[in-house]
Amino acid sequence: MNFYPLDDTCNLREGYLKCFTIEGKELLLVQSNGLIRLIDNRCPHDGYSLKKARLSNGCIECPKHRICFQLADGSPLGGEAVSDVPGLVPYDLVEEGEKIGILLG
């Protein structure tokens, strides 16, 4: 497994949203409500890029159809209307020294 650093941990703050390409994967590192998550830069609903998504109250809102996904458990908000929409699947984040990143390999 190789460690791929994404950013310095001191750069993370409320509303942080940054895109990275690691080994061909487009990933998004985000923070909202103190929750830090690394997710695919593809909405689980229809694959739209989340690069311009809005973050608020621990949720990320896809700009395409405005479905909000909770960062805490990945699930979409909206009850029955979104019952067939898959949730976000976060990657495990690793801290090494002052860096936050991902192990792949």
Ligand code: FES
């Ligand atoms: S593609 Fe994201 S909400 Fe539909």
